[in-house]
Amino acid sequence: MPATETIVKPKLSRQQYLDLYYFMRLNREVEDTMTRLFRQNKIVGGLYSSLGQEAISVGSAYALEKKDWMAPMIRNIGALLVKGVPPRDIFTQHMAKYTSPTKGKDGTSHFGDLENLHIVSPISMLGDLIPVLTGVAMAGRYLGQKIVAMTWIGDGGSSTGVFHEGLNLAASQKAAFVLILENNQWAYSTPVRRQVPIENLADRAKAYGISSYIVDGNDPVAVYATAKEAVDRARAGEGPILIEAKTFRRRGHAQHDPAEYVPAEQREYWEKRDPVTLYEKFLTAEKILDAKVKKGIEDKINTLLEKDREFAENSPMPPAELAAQGVYCTGDDCHKIRPKWERPIAEVTPPKSSVEPVWIVEGFGRGKTSSRENAPIHFGDTQPSADEPAAKTKSVAKPATKPPARKPAPAKSAARGKARG
Ligand SMILES: Cc1ncc(C[n+]2csc(CCOP(=O)(O)OP(=O)(O)O)c2C)c(N)n1
Numbered sequence: 001m002p003a004t005e006t007i008v009k010p011k012l013s014r015q016q017y018l019d020l021y022y023f024m025r026l027n028r029e030v031e032d033t034m035t036r037l038f039r040q041n042k043i044v045g046g047l048y049s050s051l052g053q054e055a056i057s058v059g060s061a062y063a064l065e066k067k068d069w070m071a072p073m074i075r076n077i078g079a080l081l082v083k084g085v086p087p088r089d090i091f092t093q094h095m096a097k098y099t100s101p102t103k104g105k106d107g108t109s110h111f112g113d114l115e116n117l118h119i120v121s122p123i124s125m126l127g128d129l130i131p132v133l134t135g136v137a138m139a140g141r142y143l144g145q146k147i148v149a150m151t152w153i154g155d156g157g158s159s160t161g162v163f164h165e166g167l168n169l170a171a172s173q174k175a176a177f178v179l180i181l182e183n184n185q186w187a188y189s190t191p192v193r194r195q196v197p198i199e200n201l202a203d204r205a206k207a208y209g210i211s212s213y214i215v216d217g218n219d220p221v222a223v224y225a226t227a228k229e230a231v232d233r234a235r236a237g238e239g240p241i242l243i244e245a246k247t248f249r250r251r252g253h254a255q256h257d258p259a260e261y262v263p264a265e266q267r268e269y270w271e272k273r274d275p276v277t278l279y280e281k282f283l284t285a286e287k288i289l290d291a292k293v294k295k296g297i298e299d300k301i302n303t304l305l306e307k308d309r310e311f312a313e314n315s316p317m318p319p320a321e322l323a324a325q326g327v328y329c330t331g332d333d334c335h336k337i338r339p340k341w342e343r344p345i346a347e348v349t350p351p352k353s354s355v356e357p358v359w360i361v362e363g364f365g366r367g368k369t370s371s372r373e374n375a376p377i378h379f380g381d382t383q384p385s386a387d388e389p390a391a392k393t394k395s396v397a398k399p400a401t402k403p404p405a406r407k408p409a410p411a412k413s414a415a416r417g418k419a420r421g
């Protein structure tokens with residue numbers, strides 16, 4: 001059974017170190033800007049924070065190649081930025097502006113880009129992206145693309161059924177899929193120890209016979225190096241890999257949650273381990289970052305965010321008359337991706353594909369011990385047999401000496417009548 005691994009941090013190039021720093025700072029500044037916009041009542045819907053978790057989003061997405069695919073969760077704005085989404089898309093999206101990727105139809109980071117950046121839009125149902133991204137990885141293999149698919153999940157989300165079903169599917173298909181499990185100690189107000197009876201969530205991988213890693217989620221270099229190794233291994237055909245990144249959710253679940261349930265000592269412990277502060281110290285000690293380089297990066301971020309925030313604020317809300325447009329996929333006006341039908345489309349779509357919901361189990365539910373009040377529960381089922389009067393109350397009858405005569409119900413009419421009842 002594969003053991004959980006940790007890696008020795010490699011040496012990166014100066015540019016790589018600085019890229020990680022830039023994106024972590026950008027991630028934080030984008031979210032700080034949105035917090036101010038939220039307080040000015042300019043954000044539509046909820047606002048989630050990844051404060052203190054930036055090293056995970058940035059470090060893991062930085063390990064992907066341009067052709068690779070990902071699906072971020074709500075706390076992965078850093079991953080969107082690394083993959084190439086401009087801050088203006090994130091601002092307009094959160095403000096439900098007409099200029100946003102969803103034209104104001106959805107909020108938070110619920111948008112994707114299938115054509116260019118290979119980003120599958122997040123969905124709220126925790127865990128559901130795992131089988132979806134497994135499918136993306138499998139499709140990539142059928143098409144000979146050598147791509148890797150990545151998504152993220154929380155400690156809470158790792159307890160959903162679909163997490164396990166998805167990981168099992170990925171493992172049995174040997175999909176080139178990397179799952180980053182962000183253990184930030186809390187799922188809303190539930191501490192991880194109250195919902196998972198194991199110490200390391202990476203151990204969940206053992207159930208599926210796949211490799212796993214544990215990494216310090218507040219160290220961008222460690223996260224990047226671990227994710228890179230996992231991505232390389234997945235691409236080489238070793239199957240899916242689970243990475244548990246240990247961290248802490250520094251804010252409440254969303255803006256509305258003051259998170260007063262978090263013990264002060266726990267907060268204090270993690271506040272001292274702020275990933276940006278720690279990384280700055282490291283870069284300074286390594287002589288990669290000095291006041292001048294830092295100022296250059298800050299100026300670049302400020303200029304970009306100022307421009308993009310203004311663009312978002314000055315953008316119009318969507319016209320009311322378009323409210324119903326683009327809500328349901330109608331084919332051509334929605335996307336250009338075409339399904340490849342192996343069978344004639346008419347054969348697999350209604351009305352041809354429809355079948356009568358009839359299930360006939362002869363004699364089901366009319367044995368002598370049946371009360372006939374609860375059973376039959378299935379349509380197409382029993383009629384009282386000719387030799388037995390219908391029992392009104394539950395009774396235990398003597399064993400039958402000969403099987404009762406069977407007279408199947410007229411299937412279709414019974415089906416229709418009961419299916420609607
Ligand atoms: C299947 C499912 N159950 C419940 C929810 C409601 N919900 C949204 S976020 C959340 C907490 C998630 O905690 P965790 O997975 O640890 O992620 P974190 O918020 O800590 O990043 C819950 C319960 C949901 N979206 N989907």
Ligand SMILES: [Mg+2]
Pocket residue numbers: 154155156182183184185186187188249
């Ligand atoms: Mg959590």
